[in-house]
Amino acid sequence: MKESLYRRITREFAQQIHSGQYPVGSLLPTEMALCEHYQVSRHTMREALRDLTEQGLITRRKGSGTQVADKAQHKGLNHPLACLEDLFFLAKNNPRVVKRIDEVVADYDLAQTIGCEPGSRWLHVASIREDSENKDAPICWTDSYASAAFTKVRQLVRSDPFALISDLIEAHYGIQSEEVRQTISAVTVSAKIAKVLGVEPGSPALKIVRRYQDRDGNTFETTISVHPADRYACSIVLTRAKG
Template sequence: MGEPRYVVIAGDLMKKIAAGKWPVGELLPTEPELAAEYGVSRETLRRALKRLELGGLISRHPGTGTRVERLEPVAAFTAQLGSVEELTQYGEAAVRSVLSVESVTVDAALAEVTGLAEGSRQVCVTSVRRDPDRSDEVVSWARVYLGPEDAKAVAGDLEEGRQLIADLVEARTGRAVERVVQQVRAVSVSAEAAAHLGLEPGSPGLEFVRRYYDASGALFEVTVSTHAGDRFVYETVLQRR
């Protein structure tokens, strides 16, 4: 599998900046112009620009544009999230199958795990993700908590999908992910999760809790996913930029 499109675009833009196509202090073409040049969506283009921004090559100013700040990236180690798909490690390759959708009231225990307000009403989407090449192998078991309005907006898009639910919410409501906070811990796999993962209840597993925040800082989605401890490796790459 090749590199994601936004990574390729970022690399090309870095080469052009290093070659002096846009001198320090000059503005890059607008996002619509660059997106059209590369034949991608503005969201993909923004992900590419974010990589340049993290490297200190550019600065982005609403209403003014994207300005070149330096010709070579800053030398630093960064652990960065280029996309939510990278965060999950299996991204859009694994196929989602929805097991149930139900309305729940957040109790004290669930509030502690998710960070959702105790007593709030949420819609819980329980699902599994399957290996696209081996449909009998479940990659993960998860519960996704959404507000009722967001859940209603994406209800028709959930079944047998590959796209992340956070991306579905953005497509249907315009609410985009600005920040994701992830926690990982070792757990004993619950009986319900074990039944789908093909494990004995109590087997060692990894639990990921991901909290999705929009541009206003509002928490609008929480995903709690479980993976078999002996079949899943989570890798973080620190790259000198």
């Protein structure tokens, strides 16, 4: 999953803003200075700044410079996710800690979630994503289901904790995720995972189901993640259709 240059710059700035390196109200360097620092064109830098503006992290006013927005460090925006590159960034900066690996047979309910036939076999990886800045407050609990044929994944998920499982599958099996279908729903945290996440059972959370599909539309991995309510934000930009 290759990240575009302007997206990489966006990620770096977002991380610096969330960490407090650029406090609320502070000014970013000038556009020219940023171009020189990153060795990129003005077009690329403007794309990155536009992205940050759409995420609500900065404001840009003619004659006043580029300023970090008031809501940029709201704790609900610690890990904003809006596109495939955001998943890559989240994984790259927050290690996976594997809790269990086994092989399961999909019952009716799991088959409905994964989008497979009941009775099919799947490699199951249960894990958390540690917050690199606060290990006592994991970002999420994730149950990943990949084809049982991907046997190397058992070792790879432990040896490379900063990679998405879909990226490991691509690197070792040549199957690339062309599309990720995502469903978000409001849930409560079950007693089974509450202690690991550091929250009370029954506390509010968001459940995100992602189906990773190859170029033929086949689902080769499904993840079911539970994020405590104050540790996740979904950023969506709506644009007017042209024509």
